[in-house]
Amino acid sequence: MxxxxxxxxxxxxxxxxxxxxxxxxxxxxxxxxxxxxxxxxxxxxxxxxxxxxxxxxxxxxxxxxxxxxxxxxxxxxxxxxxxxxxxxMPRQGGGGGDTRARxxxxxxxxxxxxxxxxxxxxxxxxxxxxxxxxxxxxxxxxxxxxxxxxxxxxxxxxxxxxxxxxxxxxxxxxxxPSILVHPVFAHRLPVPCSAHVLAIPAADAEAIYRRRFAATEFFPRDIDAILANPLSVVTLLAVPAGHSAAAARWPGAAAFLADPPESWAIASAWDCGGVFRMEVRGASRLRRAAAAATRAADRAMPWLRIPSVPDLFRPFGAWFVYGIGGEGPAATEMAAAVWREVHNRARGAAAVVAAEVAEAEPLRRGIPRWRRLSGAEDVxxxxxxxxxxxxxxxxxxxxxxxxxxxxxxxxxx
Known part of the structure; x- marks a missing residue:
């Protein structure tokens, strides 16, 4: 047969x-x-x-x-x-004066x-x-x-x-690029006093992205659709604490772009938990117990800021930080402030915060990661x-x- x-x-x-x-x-x-x-x-x-x-x-x-x-x-x-x-590159015009914003x-x-x-x-x-x-x-x-x-x-x-x-x-x-992952602790992370972080509307975020980063490789032309998606939780902008945007109400993207501070950084957060959940399987009981102990200590004594391991051994959600960019000599410091604020907003909503950046990303030092959680290099x-x-x-x-x-x-x- x-x-x-x-x-x-x-x-x-x-x-x-x-x-x-x-x-x-x-x-x-x-x-x-x-x-x-x-x-x-x-x-x-x-x-x-x-x-x-x-x-x-x-x-x-x-x-x-x-x-x-x-x-x-x-x-x-x-x-x-x-x-x-x-x-x-566009042709540069003649004219003098301060051309930084123009x-x-x-x-x-x-x-x-x-x-x-x-x-x-x-x-x-x-x-x-x-x-x-x-x-x-x-x-x-x-x-x-x-x-x-x-x-x-x-x-x-x-x-x-x-x-x-x-x-x-x-x-x-x-x-x-590399995938950088950091756990979300039970305690808040302090934002440096040298930086002020603002949550800005999606329309303003779109204007800043298109004006400053539209030529970035793989930048999507429909960035407006991404920012308007319900899974796009927030866009955060960090400026020096003494800048006018920090001292008063957010002036809007047009005013910001007309007179930007010397250093600033921007990033948006996406709730991956709306699409998929992850889970670490196969960990030993000893490893699970040690992680649980860090969580218990962090909840009981948040003022100690203990680096606690969230419960990754049951289905958990993640927030992804995208659109990371900035300018100026203190841009890395501003990016670190943005990331800390994303972490603080993710408490109770996600177990980890992740980002993926190019090998030579200048703001990479401002994005913390745990080596044990971060994935291998992407290709x-x-x-x-x-x-x-x-x-x-x-x-x-x-x-x-x-x-x-x-x-x-x-x-x-």
């Missing part, structure tokens, strides 16, 4: 019929491991929730059939958006990109080319949407993913799509040198 042939069909995800099977595929994959300890992620709501906040998104499933039996054995998610991939900002060069995330294949069906089929079908959709580039992110130690994308799919290693891989989908208007971005900073879109975590 002949064995029935295994047939793989790649098709769009159907929330009405595929949800439980897609969730099962997601559950078999761990975010990261360290020995026997693993960090797992559980999506909240529909499995397509990881991309539903993007302007254009798609989720594909791989359905395997052998005779009458059909089973979902793989999933992948993708989104398409317009981002900055370079900058062109100097024109670099104009961004935009391109349309597709982002691949959440590629999963059941262990029982790996090495059958299913991952490759999912990626290729997603790239076809990117092309149909007019994307000129496709990119993905994985950890440096994920050899299987890197082998698939760089070895079989034609991607090249592009950028290597972003990029591919220029076929000529029929690309007009070549921005040159070949894949060959460009990395800049000192990068914008990490919180919708793509």
């Amino acid at each position: 002949e064995r029935e042939e295994l047939i793989i069909v790649i098709r769009a995800y159907n929330a009405d019929t595929d949800r439980s099977a897609a969730e099962a595929v997601d559950r078999v994959c761990e975010v990261g491991t360290s020995g026997k300890v693993s960090l797992c992620m559980d999506l909240l709501g529909d499995p397509a929730s990881r991309v539903r906040h993007s302007p254009a998104f798609l989720m594909l499933v791989a359905e395997a059939s052998c005779g009458p039996v059909k089973e979902i054995v793989g999933v992948v998610r993708g989104s398409v958006k317009v981002v900055a991939c370079g900058r062109k 100097a024109p900002a670099p104009a961004p060069i935009y391109t349309k990109v597709g982002y691949i995330l959440g590629l999963r294949v059941l262990p029982s069906h790996r090495r059958l080319g299913i991952g490759l089929q999912l990626v290729e079908r997603m790239e076809e959709w990117f092309g149909e949407k007019g994307a000129e580039y496709a990119y993905m992110a994985t950890t440096k130690g994920n050899a299987a993913s890197l082998s698939l994308f760089t070895g079989r799919c034609g991607y090249s290693k592009f950028r290597t 972003w891989c990029v591919k220029r799509l076929a000529g029929e989908y690309s007009d070549g208007s921005v040159g070949d971005w894949t060959k460009s040198a990395p800049g000192s900073t990068i914008f990490v879109d919180p919708r793509e975590l």
Whole structure:
């Protein structure tokens, strides 16, 4: 009797019929491991929730059939958006006087990109080319949407993913940002008296981002949609304590940009707990007990400011700090003040605060992290799509040198 042939069909995800099977595929994959300890992620709501906040998104499933039996054995998610991939410097005008506030900002060069995330294949069906089929079908959709580039992110130690994308799919290693994670303590962190931190409206945040950071690599042209999203909790701006914006009511973005302080910093916070929950599994009882002891001591004596470990051994949420930027000689100090205020606002709402920054990010020293919690170095891989989908208007971005900073879109975590 002949064995029935295994047939793989790649098709769009159907929330009405595929949800439980897609969730099962997601559950078999761990975010990261360290020995026997693993960090797992559980999506909240529909499995397509990881991309539903993007302007254009798609989720594909791989359905395997052998005779009458059909089973979902793989999933992948993708989104398409317009981002900055370079900058062109404007011509400087004549005129004298103080040009610090009036100097024109670099104009961004935009391109349309597709982002691949959440590629999963059941262990029982790996090495059958299913991952490759999912990626290729997603790239076809990117092309149909007019994307000129496709990119993905994985950890440096994920050899299987890197082998698939760089070895079989034609991607090249592009950028290597780092993920910085810090626990949220029970006690508040004091903001330095040299800085004053303000929460500013989304519209003002958009104006500042577009005026000062729109040419940052991967800056999304729809930054307004990100800031207006309910998961974008707050945008914080730090200025020196003696600046006029600190002494009086917030004057608005226009007034701030017309007369900015010598040093300042800005960042926004995104509530990842609205999309997924994480959990550390496999930790020993001794490690759990030690962590619980730090929490108990911190709650009982908050004035001692004990570095406590939150309960990471049950599902927990995280806040992600994005749009980190600043200017001036004390910008790192201002960024540290912003981060501390994010931490204080996250108390009771998240167990950790995380950020992802470029290797050469100048404000990196202002972002604290715990080495044990922070993930391995990320690897972003990029591919220029076929000529029929690309007009070549921005040159070949894949060959460009990395800049000192990068914008990490919180919708793509």
